[in-house]
Structure formats: C-alpha cells, structure tokens
C-alpha cells in the first residue's frame with residue numbers, strides 16, 4: 001500500500017516535471033523561431049539598403065546621405081555606423097557613437113567575427129571595382145522588436161499553458177488523493193476479509209476436530225451396550241479434549257514454548273488415550289489397534305509442542321487410517337520410537353491406500369477423496385501443524401495394501417528438576 005502511494009507520488013512529480021519541461025521547450029522553440037524570422041527579414045532588408053546606397057556611389061565621405069540612412073535606421077530601432085580600414089568612424093551616428101566605441105574597443109574592426117553576437121551584426125564592405133579594397137564595416141545593432149501579432153500569440157500561449165498546467169496538476173492531485181483513499185479502503189477491506197477467512201478456517205477446523213471426542217462421548221453416555229469399568233475416566237478424557245480444543249481456539253491457556261514440553265511418557269499416554277477414544281468412537285467397526293512404544297521408560301526427553309494441537313493431529317490421522325479400512329477389519333499399528341535427535345511416530349493401516357489425486361496435492365485444504373462426508377481438513381492440518389513444530393510428516397501409500405504416515409519431531413533433554421518432578 002505504502003509502495004503504491006510512493007509510486008503515485010513519483011508519477012505525479014514526473015508528470016509535473018514533464019509538463020513544465022515540455023512547456024518551457026515549446027515556449028523557447030516558438031520564441032526562437034519568431035525572433036529568427038523577424039531578424040532575418042529585417043536584417044537582410046536593412047543591409048541591402050546600406051549596401052545599395054554605398055556601393056554604386058562609393059560616397060563614403062558623403063556623410064549627408066549616410067547620416068540620413070543612420071537616422072532612418074535609428075527611427076527603426078537600428079543604429080548603424082561606417083568605419084574605415086583603421087577602425088575610424090567615417091559616418092558617425094551621433095546618437096550611438098558611444099555605443100559603437102564601446103563595442104569596437106581597441107580591437108581591429110577588420111576582424112568581423114569579433115563583433116558577431118546575437119544583437120550585433122558586422123558586415124565588411126569592399127570596393128565594387130576592386131574587390132580586395134576594404135572600404136569599411138557596416139554595423140547593425142538589433143533590438144528584437146517582435147511584431148505585435150507574435151507578441152500577442154506568445155502571451156496567449158503562455159497564459160494558456162499556465163492554465164492548462166494548473167488545471168492538469170489540480171486534476172492529477174485530486175485523482176491521487178482519491179486513489180489513495182480508495183486504496184486505503186480496499187486495503188482495510190482485504191485485511192478484514194483475510195481475518196474473516198482465517199477465523200472461518202479456524203472455526204471449521206475446530207468443528208471438524210471435536211467430532212471425534214463428541215462421537216466417543218455420545219457412545220459412552222447413550223450406548224447402553226457399551227460396558228467398561230473405565231467409563232468415567234473415558235468420559236472425562238473426551239470432555240477434556242473438547243475443552244482443550246475450544247480453549248485453544250479462544251487462545252486461552254496459551255502456553256509459551258517452554259511450558260509446552262511433552263515428556264516421552266506423556267506422549268505415550270496421549271497416544272494410548274486417543275486409541276481408547278478411537279475404539280469407542282468406531283465401535284460399530286471391527287478394528288484392532290496395536291501400539292508399540294519402544295522407549296516408554298525414557299522420561300529424560302521431551303518434545304516442545306502444543307499438546308492439544310498434537311493430539312488433534314494424531315486423532316485425525318488415526319481416523320483416516322480407520323476410515324481407509326472400509327470393507328476390511330482395520331489393523332492399525334502405531335509405533336513410537338526415539339531415533340537420533342528425533343521422536344518418531346508411525347501410523348500404518350491395511351486400508352485402501354491413498355488415491356493419486358490426494359497424494360498429488362498433499363497438504364492442500366479441502367483435498368478429499370472417496371468419502372461421502374469428507375472435508376479434507378485432517379491431513380492438511382496435520383502437515384501444517386507438524387511443520388510448525390519444526391517436524392516432518394511423510395506419507396507412504398500403495399493401493400489396496402495400506403498407508404504409513406510417519407511423523408518426526410525434534411526432542412530435547414529435559415533439565416534434571418523437571419525429570420524428577
């Protein structure tokens with residue numbers, strides 16, 4: 001957003017500069033053109049007059065005639081003087097004698113180039129019969145007197161240019177500020193939409209994840225055929241899971257990383273109680289769940305993860321494994337081991353295997369296949385959560401032979417005090 005604002009600002013400055021530069025250039029070109037045209041026509045006519053009078057008569061000493069020309073020139077805003085080879089003024093223009101002297105100075109007037117300038121033109125005058133005989137110089141001083149029409153045009157042009165530039169700048173400024181406001185609004189809307197989408201996803205996930213303990217609770221409370229001496233304990237466990245998930249959503253009991261340490265035995269218990277829950281949840285199915293805990297005695301190591309989140313992951317993966325064995329007796333095997341620097345949990349099943357469509361898009365929410373009421377939330381949540389714990393989730397699956405989901409999580413050695421407690 002801020003970038004876009006700066007972009008517009010940059011653009012605005014660029015347009016302003018472009019208008020000013022192009023206007024200035026146009027003005028300069030038109031002005032130069034007008035001046036040149038005016039100069040050319042006036043100078044050529046004037047020089048012609050001088051030459052035609054001087055050449056035929058060679059009456060350089062006839063100051064009366066030349067003075068008349070000078071006077072005529074003076075009335076037109078031109079000042080002319082004739083000087084001889086040595087730079088002496090032959091036909092002084094009494095009005096501008098001072099100016100001529102200033103311009104000539106000590107320099108040799110033969111070198112005409114010295115006197116070329118935008119306002120002074122200097123032409124040598126040679127004898128008509130003997131071309132090598134230098135008679136003098138004609139100097140003309142130009143005052144750029146622009147014709148009235150050109151002047152008017154220039155003024156109109158300048159005013160018009162000023163007005164157009166001002167209006168353009170005003171429009172541009174209005175547009176920029178409107179655009180900025182609109183962008184601010186759309187940015188706010190996008191942020192709100194994103195937040196709503198995130199909340200919706202969270203709510204969806206929670207609704208999905210509490211299904212398992214609710215299903216278990218329903219059977220424990222209302223299925224008279226279900227008999228167990230641990231019934232109370234199981235009800236308590238299912239209720240606790242529901243509470244934990246809802247607390248998690250409300251960001252209650254949010255613990256820091258240090259407090260989230262799950263020691264190895266606690267992890268083993270978590271899996272064990274989830275297995276109990278699954279057995280109750282899927283009572284109508286024929287399932288066998290085997291749990292191998294290779295290092296159950298090692299209470300010196302722990303993983304630093306949110307227990308509620310992790311139990312949701314295991315619960316969803318176990319559900320998937322059971323649901324994959326639609327037409328056979330589900331044989332689920334869960335292996336908990338400690339490898340070098342990592343704790344590893346493998347959940348294998350003898351189900352249908354994952355469809356290719358799912359394997360191709362692993363980790364994408366809504367990626368479901370072969371289930372009437374599938375949501376595609378469980379696996380995506382598991383992958384995302386394990387990644388957030390700096391762990392790894394991998395899937396090996398083959399059609400009709402089953403699937404193995406492996407989770408690896410880094411562990412750390414617990415301080416001695418914690419081990420003791």
Ligand SMILES: Nc1ncnc2c1ncn2[C@@H]1O[C@H](COP(=O)(O)OP(=O)(O)O)[C@@H](O)[C@H]1O
Pocket residue numbers: 316320321324349351352353354355358367368369370371373374375376377378379380402403
């Ligand atoms: N253990 C498994 N065996 C076979 N297919 C599986 C297994 N786990 C996941 N799947 C496939 O992955 C899909 C996505 O799973 P999941 O994200 O949990 O959503 P859902 O179970 O709601 O469909 C499932 O629909 C299923 O096709």
Ligand SMILES: [Mg+2]
Pocket residue numbers: 316319320377378379
């Ligand atoms: Mg699922």
